[in-house]
Amino acid sequence: MVEYTSGTSSWRKAVLRAGRAFTRLPGRRRSGWTLGVPLIAAAAGLLFTMSATVSAGTSLREDRRVALGELISKKEAETQDARMRVDQLRNEIDGLTDALAVGDGPVAQEHARGEGYLSAAGLTAVHGRGLTVRMDDAPNSADDDLTPGAATQDDLVVHQQDVQAVVNALWAGGAEAMTIMNVRVITTTAVQCVGNTLLLDGKRYSPPFVISAIGDPARLQAALDASNGVRAFRDAVRDYGLGYSVTREADIQAPAYQGSVLLRHASVPR
Template identity: 45%
Template sequence: MATTPPARRSRWAYVVPLAAAAAGLLFGISASVSKGTDLRPGQVSLAGVVEEANRKVLGQQHDAQGLRTEIEQLSERNAPGSSELRAAASRADAIAPQAGLTPVKGKGVKVTLDDSRRTVKDLPEEGNVDWLVVHQQDVQAVVNALWHSGATSMMLMDQRVISTSAVRCVGNTLLLQGRVYSPPFTITAIGDPATLVKGLDNDLDVKDYRARADLAGVTYDAKTVDADFPAYSGSLNLRHAQPAK
């Protein structure tokens, strides 16, 4: 009597249990790692990222200032025995005020620039969305006009402006020496107030911005103030420089 050979088991009979075991292992590892929390973080807030970056920059600037102070103290301690150190310290002290490395007070002018609260629908027919925000060239125009009008010292937001300071905008935010600022933007300069205001009134680029203020509602406000500037405390390193021709 012929016998029927036993049926061969399908490969799926082996694959399915193995896959189930692997899935169970992965679930167990995920539960252990997450400890009940979501392994997929929620949407990252850009404002939060910027704020955290600002905090880090402030901390690094504070650490750098502490190290510079320590170096100065060590240099002063050794200066009496070194004519070269004394001469270098004397030269540094002489140029410190012009370099923005000492506090300064005086009469001056404070200019505030801010984005418009209007919408594109409120603009004249020839207007566009760019009219509604403050741009890098607007801030730079005010800075240049104040320097050209005889400003002796300047602050942009809460930072001293020195020869290596660069005004840059990313979107509608201002990037200055590693820190990010949102409008309104303030530029404060020490100098003869009447001369500074006259220089702002006569500057063509500032006039263009003020025309936009009338048409689109961006803010332009200039007023006389008693200014009190701290010494610049950021980095003085030059990355690129060449003699002026």
């Protein structure tokens, strides 16, 4: 039985053994195997020793998916706490600003000017007619209906680019306000997917994804029909059984945007 130990002593012994192998049988011609086997053995011993030292008794191929899920859940809880703190501070600032504007003319003037921008920035609740788009993964039973080799599991789920295609088409169709999963989105909102879930303002949402846009229903529908990305998703709906529906709504309620309005980068179009 061969015993491997950590530290430098074991690999030094392996090198010495390899060196002695080179000096054996001085009267005979050495073949390629005679020279190669000791080198391979020495390299293997060195790798085993380094692995034992680095692992320190733990598994080097440990499944980290569980740890990643716990990390995401922890960050979501931290985000929720931070959001509550932000709402509290925002209410305090609004109260102090309103109180100061009562007796200060310049402050009252700037306060009134700022109020005029809130609606355009998506910071006030609005409502009106428009469209609601629903996107969903294919049912699990769809796996049994696929021809072997014709599709993969990725073909059966809604991807980030699919949601982005719908959102961009609705903006292009003149949407005045938009929500995803009843969360107000603005022009700087990023659509991100983690696996088959949607990440929006630090919170995860599972399909079906519901996107509502306030605007002229006819223009919004025409923009969806003209979008190459939306057409590609509708082809997947036809081929793989994903969910897609568009409904006209008489009155869509869009709450005020509650996320951060901090702008980190901007450029002027030329």
